[in-house]
Each structure stands twice: as structure tokens, then as C-alpha cells.
Amino acid sequence: MTKRRGLIALLLTTVLLAGSVIPLQAGELEDAIKEQRDLQKKGEQARNQLNNLTYSADKLQNQIKNLATQITVASNSLNEKQIAYNQAVEAVNQSEQELKQREEDLAKRQEVLRNRVKEIYQIGQVSYLEILFEAENLSDFITRLEYFNRLVDNDQKILADISLEKARIEEETKVLQAHRDEAAKLKAEAEQAKKELDAKKKEHQAALDSNKKAQNDIFEQIAQMEADSNAIAEKIRKLTSNSxxxxxxxxxxxxxxxxxxxxxxxxxxxxxxxxxxxxxxxxxxxxxxxxxxxxxxxxxxxxxxxxxxxxxxxxxxxxxxxxxxxxxxxxxxxxxxxxxxxxxxxxxxxxxxxxxxxxxxxxxxxxxxxxxxxxxx
The missing domain is CATH 2.70.70.10 (Glucose Permease (Domain IIA))
Structure with a gap:
């Protein structure tokens, strides 16, 4: 635009001096000269308007350029936050699936233990003498009793381990869900920021388009002034041809x-x-x-x-x-x-x-x- 502003100096060359102004006669010649001066004033007004419009256009173009850069940055940021959000969602889903698996494992082990405890309880109701009578000898009785006790102890240990693992996964899931929610918030903010920048760029572009239309209107005025000046030049040529x-x-x-x-x-x-x-x-x-x-x-x-x-x-x-x-x-x-x-x-x-x-x-x-x-x- 700077070069264009520099070339404005050439704008009304053909408008202002399309013919020689030779004050050799009064009357018509003076009127023609006055018309030329009127065109000069109009030309200067057009120049001022163009200067203002081109200055505004420069500012708008620079602003649009800056907004385009900001939009690119915002788009990249939004893409990064979208990726982070997707990863957070995936991590939460995996953790929830793992938690569900641990809950299922715990339920199965609890059912096995309940059945086993029930059996031991039923045996206890009959009395340890029945176990003794069924055993071939004392050693067999002790072995049976120790087996049952160890089995219950082992199941309880497994249940405790599963419960601890379940608690750990639950805590991790809460942390991951918090990260997911934060990622969703950041993604929404990035979307809003880009949306606002897009809206600003659209407004600036509309203003620039309006500016260009105003410049084109002035160009049409200048074209008309040029035509008028050519007509005046022809009149002056005839009035001064007998110098x-x-x-x-x-x-x-x-x-x-x-x-x-x-x-x-x-x-x-x-x-x-x-x-x-x-x-x-x-x-x-x-x-x-x-x-x-x-x-x-x-x-x-x-x-x-x-x-x-x-x-x-x-x-x-x-x-x-x-x-x-x-x-x-x-x-x-x-x-x-x-x-x-x-x-x-x-x-x-x-x-x-x-x-x-x-x-x-x-x-x-x-x-x-x-x-x-x-x-x-």
C-alpha cells in the first residue's frame, strides 16, 4: 500500500491539465479556467479521501494479517488441546475398564470365599469329630483342618489384594477424570478463542471490502472528472488556437x-x-x-x-x-x-x-x- 500511496501523486495528472490554460481572452476562457480550478478542488478532495481510505486500508490489512497469524496459533493450540483431550478420554476409558475388571475379579473371589466359608461353617456345625471320624488317622485330620484354614486365609489375602488394587485404580480414575475435565475445559476455551478471532477477522474483512468499494466509487468520480477535463481542454484549445x-x-x-x-x-x-x-x-x-x-x-x-x-x-x-x-x-x-x-x-x-x-x-x-x-x- 505504501507504493500505492506514493503513486497517488500521478492520480489526477490527466484530470488537472488535459489542456493548456492560456489566459488570452476574457469571458469563455475565464469560465473554462474557473472550471479547471473547480476540478482541481474536487481533485484535492478526492486525494484527501483516497489518502484516508488507503491509510485505513493499510491498518485493516495489517490487522487482518495479525489476526490470521493469531488464528493459526489458535488453531494449532486447539489441535493440541483436542489431542490432549482425546488422550485423557482414552486414559479414563482404559482406567474405567480396568476398574470394572477388578470389580468383577473381586466379586468372583468373594463368591468363591463365601461358598468355602459356608462349607467350613457347615462342617463346623457337624463338629470336628465328624472330620476326625472321616479321617483315616490323626495326621489326616490335622492335614484336612490345616488345608481348610490355609485355603480361607489365602482367599482372604487375595480379596485384600484385589480390594487394594481396586482402591488404587479408583483413585487413579478420579485423577484421570479430573485431567479429562480440565482438558475439556481448555479445549472449550481454545474453541471459543478461535471463534472470536474468526469473527474479528470476518468483521475486519467486511470493513476492508467496504473500504475498497469506497475507493472504487472515488475512482469513478475521477473518471468523470477526467472526461469533464477533456471537454474543458477542447474548449480551451479552440479559444487559444489563434495565439x-x-x-x-x-x-x-x-x-x-x-x-x-x-x-x-x-x-x-x-x-x-x-x-x-x-x-x-x-x-x-x-x-x-x-x-x-x-x-x-x-x-x-x-x-x-x-x-x-x-x-x-x-x-x-x-x-x-x-x-x-x-x-x-x-x-x-x-x-x-x-x-x-x-x-x-x-x-x-x-x-x-x-x-x-x-x-x-x-x-x-x-x-x-x-x-x-x-x-x-
């Missing part, structure tokens, strides 16, 4: 030693409106303060601030030929001066809508633009 100034040839290069052309004459895609438009002159970069010379003999018909051109000079060479020198830092000629080719008329600058120190040089024939460089080949 009495003696025709002098255009043969002196206005900026000796500086032959680089940063923007040539001709049709191009306008950097602001994105429409095909004519660059009405050539831009010649040079340091601020560089001397600007008259391209031929003639009369200075305009010297002063001229809209997008900033400090500008227009020289009428007669026979319908005029030259324009724009964006000067200061002027060395005034309206009514008769100049010779090579005379100093101004100094290079960057006034008006300019991206840097340079001379905007135009040549018009009967108000129509032509390539200035053809006169120096």
Missing part, C-alpha cells in the same frame, strides 16, 4: 545532464484506478534545485501553483505549441515574461503530487499532448 505569439521552435532540452526517464509518455495502466490512461508528459528525475530551462522561445502564460503539478510554468511558443514544467521547488519566471530557448525558468522540486524530486515536462500542440522526446532526437 499571436511568434512561433519559436522547441529544440532545447529543459534539463541538461539529466536524461533518465522515470515515467515515459504514453498509455499505461493507471497505478491508482487500474484503468488504461495516458501519461501526458515525461518525468525526468534530478536533484532538488537543478535548473530548468525553457525549451524554446515564447511567452510565460502561467507561473504558480497548479494543482497536482505543484509549482508549474507554462510557456506559449505560438502556432498552438505550449510546454509545461511541473513540480518545481521555486520559479524564476512570471506571467508575461518573454523567454528565449535555454533561459532559466524554474528549479526542480517535488511539489504537488510527486513521489520525489523530478521535472514533469509536457508539450502540447493545439491543446493535444504529444511525446516531448520527439523534439530532442
Amino acid at each position: 499571436g505569439v511568434v512561433h519559436g521552435t522547441i529544440s532545447t532540452y529543459p534539463l541538461p545532464g539529466y536524461y533518465e526517464i522515470s515515467s515515459a509518455y504514453g498509455w499505461r495502466i493507471h497505478p491508482i484506478t487500474k484503468q488504461k490512461s495516458l501519461h501526458t508528459g515525461v518525468d525526468l528525475p534530478a536533484p532538488t534545485g537543478t535548473k530548468v530551462l525553457a525549451a524554446g522561445n515564447g511567452e510565460v502564460i502561467m507561473a504558480g501553483w497548479y494543482g497536482a503539478y505543484g509549482n508549474a510554468v507554462i510557456v506559449d511558443h505560438g502556432g498552438g505549441y505550449t510546454t509545461l514544467y511541473g513540480h518545481n521547488s521555486k520559479l524564476a519566471a512570471k506571467v508575461g515574461d518573454m523567454v528565449q530557448a535555454g533561459d532559466l525558468i524554474s528549479y526542480v522540486g517535488s511539489t504537488g503530487w510527486s513521489t520525489g524530486p523530478h521535472l514533469h515536462f509536457e508539450v502540447r500542440i493545439n491543446g493535444e499532448t504529444t511525446d516531448p522526446m520527439q523534439f530532442f532526437r
Whole structure:
């Protein structure tokens, strides 16, 4: 956007000076000049609007870029929390299954023990004498009794172990469930954070779209101003075509030693409106303060601030030929001066809508633009 803002300087070039303004007649000519000035004011208003809109667009684009980065981070965080939550749920499920298995084991062992105790109890009811009488001898009796006692003791130990294991698993399950619940909470927070960021990005994008639409509306206004300016230029051309100034040839290069052309004459895609438009002159970069010379003999018909051109000079060479020198830092000629080719008329600058120190040089024939460089080949 910064480059785009820099190119705004070129925005109303064709709008402001589509024709030479030559105050040779009163009445209609003055009206035409006034119309040009009105267009300049409208152009400056459009420039201010564009500056504000592009500044806002820059901010919105940066905000959207930052939000996109935040959304990426939030998405990654949400994915991590989703994975952690899934793992916590799986761990709880496994622990609950293990706890259920321990409960089943305990129930089975308890049933076995109940049956065994019941048998021993029933034997005890008959009395140990029956065991003695059934035993083949005392040793057999003692063996039987010891077997029953050890069996019960072993079952009780197994029950105690299972109970301890069950208690341990229950505690672990509670811890895992707490972790699962915490993971669910963090996942919900991450989902909400991403949802809010998505909503903000959507709002900012809608604002940016509205901004772009407003810029396009201004571009349409500029296109209409350009059409109006072309009509005024045609009127001025007719009013000034009978200039009495003696025709002098255009043969002196206005900026000796500086032959680089940063923007040539001709049709191009306008950097602001994105429409095909004519660059009405050539831009010649040079340091601020560089001397600007008259391209031929003639009369200075305009010297002063001229809209997008900033400090500008227009020289009428007669026979319908005029030259324009724009964006000067200061002027060395005034309206009514008769100049010779090579005379100093101004100094290079960057006034008006300019991206840097340079001379905007135009040549018009009967108000129509032509390539200035053809006169120096």
C-alpha cells in the first residue's frame, strides 16, 4: 500500500491539465479556467479521501494479517488441546475398564470365599469329630483342618489384594477424570478463542471490502472528472488556437545532464484506478534545485501553483505549441515574461503530487499532448 500511496501523486495528472490554460481572452476562457480550478478542488478532495481510505486500508490489512497469524496459533493450540483431550478420554476409558475388571475379579473371589466359608461353617456345625471320624488317622485330620484354614486365609489375602488394587485404580480414575475435565475445559476455551478471532477477522474483512468499494466509487468520480477535463481542454484549445505569439521552435532540452526517464509518455495502466490512461508528459528525475530551462522561445502564460503539478510554468511558443514544467521547488519566471530557448525558468522540486524530486515536462500542440522526446532526437 505504501507504493500505492506514493503513486497517488500521478492520480489526477490527466484530470488537472488535459489542456493548456492560456489566459488570452476574457469571458469563455475565464469560465473554462474557473472550471479547471473547480476540478482541481474536487481533485484535492478526492486525494484527501483516497489518502484516508488507503491509510485505513493499510491498518485493516495489517490487522487482518495479525489476526490470521493469531488464528493459526489458535488453531494449532486447539489441535493440541483436542489431542490432549482425546488422550485423557482414552486414559479414563482404559482406567474405567480396568476398574470394572477388578470389580468383577473381586466379586468372583468373594463368591468363591463365601461358598468355602459356608462349607467350613457347615462342617463346623457337624463338629470336628465328624472330620476326625472321616479321617483315616490323626495326621489326616490335622492335614484336612490345616488345608481348610490355609485355603480361607489365602482367599482372604487375595480379596485384600484385589480390594487394594481396586482402591488404587479408583483413585487413579478420579485423577484421570479430573485431567479429562480440565482438558475439556481448555479445549472449550481454545474453541471459543478461535471463534472470536474468526469473527474479528470476518468483521475486519467486511470493513476492508467496504473500504475498497469506497475507493472504487472515488475512482469513478475521477473518471468523470477526467472526461469533464477533456471537454474543458477542447474548449480551451479552440479559444487559444489563434495565439499571436511568434512561433519559436522547441529544440532545447529543459534539463541538461539529466536524461533518465522515470515515467515515459504514453498509455499505461493507471497505478491508482487500474484503468488504461495516458501519461501526458515525461518525468525526468534530478536533484532538488537543478535548473530548468525553457525549451524554446515564447511567452510565460502561467507561473504558480497548479494543482497536482505543484509549482508549474507554462510557456506559449505560438502556432498552438505550449510546454509545461511541473513540480518545481521555486520559479524564476512570471506571467508575461518573454523567454528565449535555454533561459532559466524554474528549479526542480517535488511539489504537488510527486513521489520525489523530478521535472514533469509536457508539450502540447493545439491543446493535444504529444511525446516531448520527439523534439530532442
